[in-house]
Amino acid sequence: MIKRRMWRLLALLFAFSLVAAACGGDDDADDAGASETETETTAAASEDEAMDEEMAEEEEDEGATGALGGAAAEEDIEAAVAGEDDDEEMADEEMAEEEEMTFDRSTLQGIFDEAAARRAKTVAELTEKVEAGEYGVGDDGILRGPAGFEIDMNECPSDWSSTTGITDSQVRIGHTTAQSGNLAAYGVIADGWENYFNWMNANDPIMVGGSPRDLTLIVKDDGYVAAQTIEFVDELIEAENVFSILTLGSPNTLAVYDKLNEECIPQPFVMTGHPAWGDPVNHPWTTGLQMSYSTESILWGAWIRENLSDLLPVKVAGLVMDNDFGLAYELGFHEWAEANTDVVSEYLPVRHDPAAPTLTNEMTTIAAFEPDVFISMTAGNPCLLAVQEAGQSGLYDDINAKGGALFTPSVCKAIEAYMKPAGDYANNWWIVGGGIKDSTDPKYVDEPFIAFVNDNLVEAGLDPAVSLYATGYMFGYPYGEALRIAADLPGGLNRTNFILAVRSIDMYHPQALDGINAQLNGSADAYFIEGSDFSQFDAGAQTWNIIGDIVDVNGRSTNCAWDKDNGGCR
Amino acid sequence: MNWNFEILPDFIFNGLRDGAVYAAAALALVLIFKATTLINFATGELAMLGAFFVYVLNIEQGLWLWLSIAIAMLISAAIGAAVERALVRPFDPADHLPVVLITLGLFLIINAVAGDVWNYQVRRVNDPFGAFPSWVPNGSELKTSSEGTIACLNNADGELVEVAAGTADAQMCEMVGRTFFEVIGARLHYRTIGTWIALALALIALAIILGKTKAGLAFRAVSSNTESARLVGVNTGRTLGFGWALASVFGTLSAALVAPALGGVNPNMMLTILIYALAGAALGGLDSLGGAVIGGLVVGLIKSVLVSWFGVVVLGQAYFSILQLAMAFLLILIVLLFRPAGLFGTRRIERV
Numbered sequence: 001m002i003k004r005r006m007w008r009l010l011a012l013l014f015a016f017s018l019v020a021a022a023c024g025g026d027d028d029a030d031d032a033g034a035s036e037t038e039t040e041t042t043a044a045a046s047e048d049e050a051m052d053e054e055m056a057e058e059e060e061d062e063g064a065t066g067a068l069g070g071a072a073a074e075e076d077i078e079a080a081v082a083g084e085d086d087d088e089e090m091a092d093e094e095m096a097e098e099e100e101m102t103f104d105r106s107t108l109q110g111i112f113d114e115a116a117a118r119r120a121k122t123v124a125e126l127t128e129k130v131e132a133g134e135y136g137v138g139d140d141g142i143l144r145g146p147a148g149f150e151i152d153m154n155e156c157p158s159d160w161s162s163t164t165g166i167t168d169s170q171v172r173i174g175h176t177t178a179q180s181g182n183l184a185a186y187g188v189i190a191d192g193w194e195n196y197f198n199w200m201n202a203n204d205p206i207m208v209g210g211s212p213r214d215l216t217l218i219v220k221d222d223g224y225v226a227a228q229t230i231e232f233v234d235e236l237i238e239a240e241n242v243f244s245i246l247t248l249g250s251p252n253t254l255a256v257y258d259k260l261n262e263e264c265i266p267q268p269f270v271m272t273g274h275p276a277w278g279d280p281v282n283h284p285w286t287t288g289l290q291m292s293y294s295t296e297s298i299l300w301g302a303w304i305r306e307n308l309s310d311l312l313p314v315k316v317a318g319l320v321m322d323n324d325f326g327l328a329y330e331l332g333f334h335e336w337a338e339a340n341t342d343v344v345s346e347y348l349p350v351r352h353d354p355a356a357p358t359l360t361n362e363m364t365t366i367a368a369f370e371p372d373v374f375i376s377m378t379a380g381n382p383c384l385l386a387v388q389e390a391g392q393s394g395l396y397d398d399i400n401a402k403g404g405a406l407f408t409p410s411v412c413k414a415i416e417a418y419m420k421p422a423g424d425y426a427n428n429w430w431i432v433g434g435g436i437k438d439s440t441d442p443k444y445v446d447e448p449f450i451a452f453v454n455d456n457l458v459e460a461g462l463d464p465a466v467s468l469y470a471t472g473y474m475f476g477y478p479y480g481e482a483l484r485i486a487a488d489l490p491g492g493l494n495r496t497n498f499i500l501a502v503r504s505i506d507m508y509h510p511q512a513l514d515g516i517n518a519q520l521n522g523s524a525d526a527y528f529i530e531g532s533d534f535s536q537f538d539a540g541a542q543t544w545n546i547i548g549d550i551v552d553v554n555g556r557s558t559n560c561a562w563d564k565d566n567g568g569c570r
Numbered sequence: 571m572n573w574n575f576e577i578l579p580d581f582i583f584n585g586l587r588d589g590a591v592y593a594a595a596a597l598a599l600v601l602i603f604k605a606t607t608l609i610n611f612a613t614g615e616l617a618m619l620g621a622f623f624v625y626v627l628n629i630e631q632g633l634w635l636w637l638s639i640a641i642a643m644l645i646s647a648a649i650g651a652a653v654e655r656a657l658v659r660p661f662d663p664a665d666h667l668p669v670v671l672i673t674l675g676l677f678l679i680i681n682a683v684a685g686d687v688w689n690y691q692v693r694r695v696n697d698p699f700g701a702f703p704s705w706v707p708n709g710s711e712l713k714t715s716s717e718g719t720i721a722c723l724n725n726a727d728g729e730l731v732e733v734a735a736g737t738a739d740a741q742m743c744e745m746v747g748r749t750f751f752e753v754i755g756a757r758l759h760y761r762t763i764g765t766w767i768a769l770a771l772a773l774i775a776l777a778i779i780l781g782k783t784k785a786g787l788a789f790r791a792v793s794s795n796t797e798s799a800r801l802v803g804v805n806t807g808r809t810l811g812f813g814w815a816l817a818s819v820f821g822t823l824s825a826a827l828v829a830p831a832l833g834g835v836n837p838n839m840m841l842t843i844l845i846y847a848l849a850g851a852a853l854g855g856l857d858s859l860g861g862a863v864i865g866g867l868v869v870g871l872i873k874s875v876l877v878s879w880f881g882v883v884v885l886g887q888a889y890f891s892i893l894q895l896a897m898a899f900l901l902i903l904i905v906l907l908f909r910p911a912g913l914f915g916t917r918r919i920e921r922v
Contacts, residue, residue, distance in 0.1 A: 180682075
């Protein structure tokens with residue numbers, strides 16, 4: 001009796017363990033449905049084997065076509081890093097722009113005035129084209145936009161409507177995010193985003209047909225589990241009737257972007273930098289916002305070439321989160337390293353379970369490899385663990401003694417969450433920062449828009465020390481701008497106007513560093529932010545110091561039709 | 571194969587370090603199991619709550635760290651007993667399903683509430699065994715080192731002092747600022763030693779409480795046979811409450827000790843640890859306190875030495891590093907199949 005009971009209990013225990021594993025570990029999320037730990041690991045293993053040296057030749061051939069897709073051309077980036085960029089051209093462009101519009105960016109009013117003027121310009125340009133029949137949905141059912149952007153609306157579901165989600169009082173926007181699990185820290189981005197929408201609703205609402213509509217977020221917690229994202233996206237479409245959907249996380253977004261594009265539901269400004277979001281031909285309804293991980297990978301390489309010339313070629317080790325997110329980094333840098341053997345002599349990526357509570361063994365393995373450069377390619381809590389364990393394993397001291405460098409990825413920029421808790425070990429880490437200002441950085445807290453964000457958070461009872469709230473504004477602000485542009489186009493706010501507005505947006509983003517453009521242009525420019533700072537952390541002042549010039553290769557990233565089966569761009 | 575024995579000690583010390591974490595959590599699991607013969611899935615979350623109490627008392631209120639831990643242990647004891655009284659006792663102890671479901675529910679509720687109150691960002695905590703504490707005489711903390719000189723942070727006035735390398739001052743400075751001993755070229759962190767000493771002390775305390783006190787005697791009686799204990803006049807309800815309180819106390823201690831290794835406290839800190847702890851407890855025997863500690867240690871060592879050192883370094887298979895959790899499951903499965911009572915657990919003998 002007791003034995004039987006014991007067995008039952010243990011069976012339950014085992015089942016629970018499996019559930020927990022499924023929750024913690026991430027999957028490649030190619031298909032709907034959860035995959036169990038075992039299949040996950042074998043899949044990962046076979047993928048890894050594919051990266052093995054014996055298959056390197058084969059891979060070289062395969063990789064050659066898609067090499068470094070989703071990023072700017074390598075020469076462009078490297079020239080920019082080396083400061084040989086076509087500055088004159090850029091300067092001319094900027095000057096022309098400034099002549100056209102001069103606004104005082106040192107005041108909030110000036111920033112909002114500039115935003116309004118830029119919107120008006122975009123609306124005027126689009127309206128002219130729409131009225132001329134060049135843009136918008138034509139008689140043939142094709143939606144046309146700038147730079148050859150096209151969507152065949154005939155392929156949308158028969159019950160599809162362009163105004164789904166717009167009610168008498170609301171514009172309903174769905175959002176899946178991680179509010180539980182290892183990446184739960186990112187969950188508060190939704191609160192910041194919602195807070196900005198609340199501010200818009202109260203102060204300067206979106207007008208549809210002459211009456212204000214509240215932007216309403218419907219947030220679902222997928223715990224960073226792609227299988228959950230799939231379920232919640234179905235729910236948002238079928239039960240919540242949302243206008244558009246925003247997803248967080250690479251595996252999660254990859255799991256649903258095919259469906260959302262088939263369903264013709266806008267999915268702009270997704271919260272992930274995977275290169276796959278720059279695919280206006282196959283996934284016209286999806287766009288990213290932040291710098292792509294492929295661009296970041298190239299920037300790491302370019303920085304090493306420029307700044308560690310005494311040590312070249314260097315040994316590089318990466319700590320990789322074992323899911324679509326981390327693998328995008330791993331692949332991006334792998335390709336760059338293969339093409340630049342004069343810079344990187346050896347590259348060792350060490351993968352970790354996304355749910356790992358500690359990274360002691362992974363970091364010891366890396367320390368034993370004795371790299372000159374360490375690159376953390378992870379997210380969430382492991383950002384901090386990597387910095388901390390680099391210190392405790394001795395890697396931090398060894399690399400600094402050699403004059404090498406340690407990089408933390410752009411998604412780990414948040415000072416309060418990922419750098420401050422590591423204490424002195426956080427000092428002197430490098431970041432390809434993605435051109436974004438941290439809202440807790442003393443350098444920026446007095447800037448008008450950052451101050452506005454922080455004040456706004458305090459009013460709502462949210463803690464401005466948590467910079468991920470401000471990240472919500474970083475996503476909410478352009479989202480709001482695109483909605484406003486769409487609302488002013490002929491036909492008012494609807495899904496086709498919205499995606500047209502998103503694909504035409506050209507704005508000043510006050511949370512991006514000066515010199516970083518925030519722009520999309522139909523099929524020609526499918527990446528919003530394509531520039532970055534190179535910054536180094538000062539643990540004493542708790543700030544990222546920008547070292548050298550800002551690099552911006554706006555409009556020069558090649559599009560990327562992501563190959564889900566083999567990784568890389570097709 | 572690349573038998574890189576040079577770095578094996580590093581991995582052994584890692585195993586000891588992680589093993590201490592799992593052992594502490596396994597101890598809390600086993601305490602509840604002994605009392606109720608069920609797995610309390612909320613063990614980790616109750617422990618996490620305790621760690622947050624330590625955070626609030628120590629970091630926010632500025633109390634001395636060890637005093638904060640002591641107070642947090644007391645609060646956790648009260649919470650553990652209250653949970654038992656309000657949510658567990660009303661159910662028939664012979665019927666495990668409702669109670670297991672309740673502990674699962676508690677797991678979700680505590681996690682969500684903690685997330686709501688403290689959000690999911692990691693909050694830095696003080697490390698009880700980080701470096702030599704500042705009250706060590708002439709205590710100073712190694713800050714940075716550059717050629718020829720070592721910059722020491724003097725704790726007395728917080729000033730950075732440059733001292734020449736190789737001098738007695740520099741040696742003192744280095745020793746005091748460090749967080750580890752160097753043993754055969756590997757880093758043995760003070761934290762590892764401290765956590766194991768704390769665990770050993772906890773085990774001794776537990777042995778005294780269970781072996782020498784009346785409440786302990788009652789606890790042993792109830793865990794051995796609830797019905798008989800009740801018949802001889804033991805207040806089983808109160809005794810089980812005592813067991814829950816005790817488990818919460820050890821959970822809090824373990825979470826407070828491990829938090830620095832996880833970067834700090836956050837609501838998810840114990841999620842995966844609990845799985846490793848379960849593997850450790852299953853291995854050691856679910857009703858054996860010493861077994862839990864040894865089981866936790868073995869799981870830590872398997873992870874470090876077998877998976878990471880042998881798999882990744884020796885065999886050169888990088889993907890082994892993501893098999894650590896899978897190894898824990900495998901271990902649970904093997905133990906359940908071949909030795910269900912674990913290495914040190916009591917074998918149940920049924921007579922017809």
